[in-house]
Amino acid sequence: MSGSLRVSGKNRQAEPFDERFDFWHGGGGQWRIERDGEVVYLAADEETVFVLIDGELQRQSGGRIRMAWVGSMFSPLDLLGENSLLRKMSSGMRASRGADRIDIGGRAAWLTELATSKGDGNIELAFDDATGLLVLLRSPSGGLLEVTNLAVHDQIDSERFTWDGPVADADPGKDDPLVQAAQRIEILSAISSALDRPQDLLQAVSGTRDGHQAKAAVIDLLGVTDTGADAVLAMQIRRFGSAEKGRIQAELTELRNYVADYSTTDR
Structure with missing residues (x-):
């Protein structure tokens, strides 16, 4: 089909x-x-x-x-x-x-x-x-x-x-579905916070001298983890569009529902 x-x-x-x-x-x-x-x-x-x-x-x-x-x-x-x-x-x-x-x-x-x-x-x-x-x-x-x-x-x-192009392999030590979902939630939550404060984010990062300072500025501004800050700094400009925020929220909702269902049915 x-x-x-x-x-x-x-x-x-x-x-x-x-x-x-x-x-x-x-x-x-x-x-x-x-x-x-x-x-x-x-x-x-x-x-x-x-x-x-x-x-x-x-x-x-x-x-x-x-x-x-x-x-x-x-x-x-x-x-x-x-x-x-x-x-x-x-x-x-x-x-x-x-x-x-x-x-x-x-x-x-x-x-x-x-x-x-x-x-x-x-x-x-x-x-x-x-x-x-x-x-x-x-x-x-x-x-x-x-x-x-x-x-x-x-x-x-x-x-x-089938796919014969480049692929990023998942960490072999992180194959647990619940761990994967939690990691994805961590990243998306950070990105969602960044989308809520684009001007503040730009101002915070523009005044830094290098990647380490930029990462520290993101963590301080948004209160996210190291992983979340890395995800925010790697964001493409197009992700600041209004439609992208809806996609992020939809994925977050589905992941959180999955974690809740997994916790009650797979233990």
Whole structure:
């Protein structure tokens, strides 16, 4: 299966975002997800996972930590599986009417609506007739999730799910999923703090003479760890855009939920 996913709306800070992904999904946990032509998630199987983190593909542990570290409010990973967006929604909503047959991107689909438990409006959903895949979600607030260019393949070349470029290996002593999640939270929390105070950050760093002083200034200003300060100093300018902050907050929320679930179910 392959296709394109567009996600738009407003993030938790009421700031607009509009993102597009291209994706390929094969059997055995195979995934390839690209954003703006750049690979952000690659999985050859359940255990061989690469994620774009801070500008480089990093090898991640498979198994229990199959998380959507794509840095987006939603991604193609939310379309399928036991943790899919639809499964999360279904527990608190009910269908408000029957389904109507429609056409989406030249493919037959079924359109229906779900009533929210709060009664604040209906969510419009459409499912591809042949695959059952969620291909449209439109919320009362204007949020949109739409799958286009959907295609079903008998087989996708395995090379699509392999990577022969540079990869940053994870520390072999830090393969524990909970440790990885905690480290990522540490980094993202520091970056989030920096995004809240861009002018203060620039002023603090601009007056330093070298990297050591700059790092100390970041730690003093934001109250972050050494690791967090390194992440802040390595940030690209584009990350100060409003959409990036929404991505950071979404990833932080998912990681914290993961840690909470892991702590209660895996001990």
